């Protein structure tokens with residue numbers, strides 16, 4: 001097996017150079033902090049109280065109550081371990097649908 005050239009060994013999985021990957025991670029962190037949904041997981045739904053996540057036309061993550069007008073409650077699910085999240089409205093644990 002032939003060893004890759006030095007500049008390619010710095011790439012992540014042979015695709016992205018590490019500096020570019022760090023810039024992408026930085027931009028993703030800033031976008032997430034600004035409230036944008038990055039589509040890196042499924043939208044959540046609390047089966048106990050009906051709180052739903054959705055994305056508005058600007059790409060912002062919102063939550064609203066099922067059966068009501070879609071208007072952001074300002075509440076956000078809190079990340080737990082693995083694919084589990086805590087509902088900010090009722091405290092129930094909900095899981096991301098993972099295939």
Ligand SMILES: [Zn+2]
Pocket residue numbers: 046047048049050051087088089090091092
């Ligand atoms: Zn709930």
